[in-house]
Amino acid sequence: xxxxxxxxxxxxxxxxxxxxxxxxxxxxxxxxxxxxxxxxxxxxxxxxxxxxxxxxxxxxxxxxxxxxxxxxxxxxxxxxxxxxxxxxxxxxxxxxxxxxxxxxxxxxxxxxxxxxxxxxxxxxxxxxxxxxxxxxxxxxxxxxxxxxxxxxxxxxxxxxxxxxxxxxxxxxxxxxxxxxxxxxxxxxxxxxxxxxxxxxxxxxxxxxxxxxxxxxxxxxxxxxxxxxxxxxxxxxxxxxxxxxxxxxxxxxxxxxxxxxxxxxxxxxxxxxxxxxxxxxxxxxxxxxxxxxxxxxxxxxxxxxxxxxxxxxxxxxxxxxxxxxxxxxxxxxxxxxxxxxxxxxxxxxxxxxxxxxxxxxxxxxxxxxxxxxxxxxxxxxxxxxxxxxxxxxxxxxxxxxxxxxxxxxxxxxxxxxxxxxxxxxxxxxxxxxxxxxxxxxxxxxxxxxxxxxxxxxxxxxxxxxxxxxxxxxxxxxxxxxxxxxxxxxxxxxxxxx
Numbered sequence: 455x456x457x458x459x460x461x462x463x464x465x466x467x468x469x470x471x472x473x474x475x476x477x478x479x480x481x482x483x484x485x486x487x488x489x490x491x492x493x494x495x496x497x498x499x500x501x502x503x504x505x506x507x508x509x510x511x512x513x514x515x516x517x518x519x520x521x522x523x524x525x526x527x528x529x530x531x532x533x534x535x536x537x538x539x540x541x542x543x544x545x546x547x548x549x550x551x552x553x554x555x556x557x558x559x560x561x562x563x564x565x566x567x568x569x570x571x572x573x574x575x576x577x578x579x580x581x582x583x584x585x586x587x588x589x590x591x592x593x594x595x596x597x598x599x600x601x602x603x604x605x606x607x608x609x610x611x612x613x614x615x616x617x618x619x620x621x622x623x624x625x626x627x628x629x630x631x632x633x634x635x636x637x638x639x640x641x642x643x644x645x646x647x648x649x650x651x652x653x654x655x656x657x658x659x660x661x662x663x664x665x666x667x668x669x670x671x672x673x674x675x676x677x678x679x680x681x682x683x684x685x686x687x688x689x690x691x692x693x694x695x696x697x698x699x700x701x702x703x704x705x706x707x708x709x710x711x712x713x714x715x716x717x718x719x720x721x722x723x724x725x726x727x728x729x730x731x732x733x734x735x736x737x738x739x740x741x742x743x744x745x746x747x748x749x750x751x752x753x754x755x756x757x758x759x760x761x762x763x764x765x766x767x768x769x770x771x772x773x774x775x776x777x778x779x780x781x782x783x784x785x786x787x788x789x790x791x792x793x794x795x796x797x798x799x800x801x802x803x804x805x806x807x808x809x810x811x812x813x814x815x816x817x818x819x820x821x822x823x824x825x826x827x828x829x830x831x832x833x834x835x836x837x838x839x840x841x842x843x844x845x846x847x848x849x850x851x852x853x854x855x856x857x858x859x860x861x862x863x864x865x866x867x868x869x870x871x872x873x874x875x876x877x878x879x880x881x882x883x884x885x886x887x888x889x890x891x892x893x894x895x896x897x898x899x900x901x902x903x904x905x906x907x908x909x910x911x912x913x914x915x916x917x918x919x920x921x922x923x924x925x926x927x928x929x930x931x932x933x934x935x936x937x938x939x940x941x942x943x944x945x946x947x948x949x950x
Contacts, residue, residue, distance in 0.1 A: 495618025526581030537586025538874030589874025609801025754880025796851010820849030
């Protein structure tokens with residue numbers, strides 16, 4: 455049976471506005487987690503603005519510069535595994551605080567890095583911490599808000615990422631020229647020092663936050679012998695093999711994305727090796743429900759593949775069709791605002807019509823707009839801005855429901871690690887997508903390449919989420935291991 459407190463928060467009260475179901479502690483908890491996600495977006499994209507100056511400062515090659523971008527993707531999966539396990543064992547709040555502290559160290563380190571290798575290591579830390587921050591914050595907010603409002607919790611939370619991107623663009627626009635007056639090369643270092651401000655605020659707020667309600671209830675009533683993910687993988691009889699697998703996967707990803715110019719067959723071979731390690735970890739994490747985990751990874755990978763070619767190559771495309779750099783900055787900001795609004799809209803729409811149904815509707819709308827956006831070659835700037843705003847609103851913004859969707863497949867005691875690991879393995883699509891888009895642009899126009907990738911992979915995401923393919927895959931492999939909550943809005947909103 456559930457506690458009276460929990461029961462009172464699981465179903466809507468007639469006549470109440472949605473915000474009336476939240477108390478002051480819910481708001482404080484959400485804002486603290488939202489700040490952390492904003493920091494994710496802010497810190498993660500600073501490299502886009504600072505990279506040209508870094509290359510000049512340290513006389514780097516283009517390959518070395520590209521490796522600094524890829525470094526954060528290399529460690530995301532590991533951060534999701536380790537910090538997700540910390541969140542499951544010790545609580546969501548400690549995992550969030552640890553992630554924020556790592557961001558602080560990495561931000562300060564980037565600002566004072568004396569050479570390329572220090573930059574590379576701190577980018578690895580940023581990727582590691584980003585994964586832990588995402589999984590812990592998402593689990594924390596989703597488990598703290600009333601069950602019938604968790605689509606809003608998921609969508610509202612990820613709006614922080616979009617606002618972080620917009621904030622980074624504006625800070626770069628004004629801070630860097632000012633800092634350069636004090637010495638050439640100071641601008642990008644000052645840019646990274648600004649990451650300390652939201653970190654301090656987030657840590658201050660999180661010190662006084664209560665633990666997530668679902669996690670606390672699980673620890674009171676759940677099985678005490680449940681092993682966390684780290685213990686499962688690195689504390690059992692296969693620990694040596696799993697440690698070797700971790701090293702092999704990390705090194706393989708390093709060689710794939712660091713721009714070493716490997717032949718195609720070598721890249722494919724390393725990708726297969728990495729995938730084999732990830733699948734082995736998923737199977738060990740839950741031997742009965744591995745099919746669910748793999749289906750989630752494939753879906754998230756496809757989600758990053760349709761969004762990140764546009765996010766990563768949009769400035770390149772806009773400059774390529776002849777837009778002025780200031781116009782490009784404004785257009786990118788408009789796209790970011792559309793993205794932020796889309797996260798919020800997804801929260802309301804997901805609660806109103808259902809998570810999976812809104813995913814299909816929203817993505818379909820976005821893809822109808824993609825070809826008019828990219829095939830008119832930027833001739834009409836105002837039209838580009840309008841189409842980008844709504845493409846990002848309906849296409850990228852709906853991904854605010856992904857934390858809610860992924861978390862529905864994992865019980866509370868495995869949720870942070872399951873969400874963190876599967877999501878961040880799938881996030882490798884964010885590294886693959888821009889590279890594939892650039893490769894296709896050699897044969898077609900960049901606009902055509904972006905449109906084709908967006909529509910193709912968005913269709914895969916629509917099918918997976920609308921048809922609940924993770925549940926179907928699990929049913930085919932082990933029907934008795936299917937949970938009623940798996941991707942089911944109605945069950946999630948009403949059960950304790």
